Amino acid sequence: xxxxxTGQFIPDTNPESVxxxxxxxxxxxxxxxITSFEFLVAFTKGPLNIPHILVLTMFISLTIVKAFxxxxxxxxxxxxxxxxxxxxxxxxxxxxxxxxxxxxEGGSH
Amino acid sequence: MATVAxxxxxxxxxxxxxxxxxKASYGKLMMWxxxxxxxxxxxxxxxxxxxxxxSHEAAPAAANVVVDGAHxxxxxxxxxxxxxxxxxxxxxxxxxxxxxxxxxxTFILIMSSVTMVLAVEAGHRMHKDAVAKWMLWTxxxxxxxxxxxxxxxxxxxxxxxxxxxxxxxxKTIFGATLTENEYGPPAxxxxxxxxxxxxxxxxxxxxxxxxxxxxNVVTGLYERRGHYEMVEKVxxxxxxxxxxWVFVFTFFYLV
Numbered sequence: 001x002x003x004x005x006t007g008q009f010i011p012d013t014n015p016e017s018v019x020x021x022x023x024x025x026x027x028x029x030x031x032x033x034i035t036s037f038e039f040l041v042a043f044t045k046g047p048l049n050i051p052h053i054l055v056l057t058m059f060i061s062l063t064i065v066k067a068f069x070x071x072x073x074x075x076x077x078x079x080x081x082x083x084x085x086x087x088x089x090x091x092x093x094x095x096x097x098x099x100x101x102x103x104x105e106g107g108s109h
Numbered sequence: 110m111a112t113v114a115x116x117x118x119x120x121x122x123x124x125x126x127x128x129x130x131x132k133a134s135y136g137k138l139m140m141w142x143x144x145x146x147x148x149x150x151x152x153x154x155x156x157x158x159x160x161x162x163x164s165h166e167a168a169p170a171a172a173n174v175v176v177d178g179a180h181x182x183x184x185x186x187x188x189x190x191x192x193x194x195x196x197x198x199x200x201x202x203x204x205x206x207x208x209x210x211x212x213x214x215t216f217i218l219i220m221s222s223v224t225m226v227l228a229v230e231a232g233h234r235m236h237k238d239a240v241a242k243w244m245l246w247t248x249x250x251x252x253x254x255x256x257x258x259x260x261x262x263x264x265x266x267x268x269x270x271x272x273x274x275x276x277x278x279x280k281t282i283f284g285a286t287l288t289e290n291e292y293g294p295p296a297x298x299x300x301x302x303x304x305x306x307x308x309x310x311x312x313x314x315x316x317x318x319x320x321x322x323x324x325n326v327v328t329g330l331y332e333r334r335g336h337y338e339m340v341e342k343v344x345x346x347x348x349x350x351x352x353x354w355v356f357v358f359t360f361f362y363l364v
Contacts, residue, residue, distance in 0.1 A: 007335040010234035020230050028223045035215055035358075042193065042208060042363055056364060063359040067352055074226045074348045076341075084131045088141055095152040102160050 027073045034062050140342050144349045147311075151353050154307060155360050158300045165189040165294055179205065184273050190293040192362045198264050211362050214257045215354065218312075221250025222351040225319075229344045232337025237326065240337060244323040247347065251316035258309050265301065301361070308357055311350045318343045 010017060038059060045055050072078035077085055122128060131138060166188040174181050182194030193207040200210070228243035268284025273291035275282065282291045285298035292298065322343050331337045 008235055010236065012236070012239065014234065017230065017234055021227065024223060024226050024230065028219065031219050032216070035212070035219070038359075038363060039208070039212055059359050059363050063355060066355050070222065070348055070352045070355065074222055074351075075345055081132050084133060084138075084141070087131075088145060091145055092148070094149065095156075098152060098156055099159075102156050105160075 023073070027069050030069055031066055034066050038062055134338060136338070136342050137345070140345045144345065147349065148353075151307070151356070154300075154304050155356060158304060158360065161296050161300065162189050165296070184292050186273075186275065186290075186294055188293065190297060192364075195265075195292045196261070196362065198261075200260060208362060210257065210261060211358065214254055214261075215358050217250055217254045217257065218351050218354050221247050221254070222348050224250060225344050225347045229337075229341050232331070232340045235332070235337070237329070237332050240331075240340060241323065241326045244319060244326055244340070248316060248319045248323060251312055251319060254312055255309065255316065258305065258312075262302075262305075265298075304357060304361060308350070308353055311353065315343075315347050315350050318346065 012018075041050070041055060041058060044050070077088060129135075133141075168182070168188045168191055172183045172185070172188065174183060182191060184190055184194075196211055197205050197207045198210060199206045199213075224243045224246040228240050228247060231239035231243060266284045266286070268282075268291050272281045272283040274280070282289045284291055285295075285301070287299055287302065288295055290298035322340055325331060325339065326337070331339060
């Protein structure tokens, strides 16, 4: 954690705090911009005849980018110890496994 | 001598409990592992949605028609509907606004995530009033989201004016229940209720936890304790709820 738990009151005007808060708002604007862009694509994919596979890839990768910002910055995981980061990230391979397993199962008939 | 003494002492402390090898408290770690298990549950629900959707026929091009210059989508039990044809309503207007309301809900939830992380930041500085202020905004955001979801559910359940007339029986269906659905195969409505309902239940419990934390902030409990770590732990949960919505938004509404 960037600010240590000092147990002391620090006002809003503290430069370190001002910097942290501007970072929080930057992340907000990134999330906002990505979501707006997704909407733009959702409404122009028909008239512009964008191939479905391209739209799908775009939506999924943008969702992962948004997830990264929420987990890394808002949930602060990026600033935790490496062991903690990997203990949280590695088990998500089971989700990938489930996707692959069910897609193969679903396509088998 | 001094180094040996320190090593001995730290060895002792390591086994006496309270040591934090991951530089995160027990409660925070457990919150992370709980959220991980919750992520598996939500993934299972969303992957199930994908599986069931792709085991149905996709909407044919003929389902998109133009009536009086306006684009319309013809619903049928024969094929899966496209989400932007189902969620087209917005409060206080009869205009046809596909996905606009879901966009608003997404914005509300991201915004409440921002106010939550601002509360955590203020907690690091022991700034009681600022923590209380941002917690209150977060709670308001949570209620706004729940209200929006209730509205969306009621529109979905009540259905359209004309409903869907089934060709085989001649019966007309209005809206959706767990067994009947005017927007397409009944499984579409079931998955809608289960996925957004399970997420909504998470939002509801998040709001209740936030209210509890807000109460403890205002009464000065954390001030006396000397840290606002509880705000951080509940904050993790709240951000996770936002994170899940990002995925629900993509895989239920956009794709």
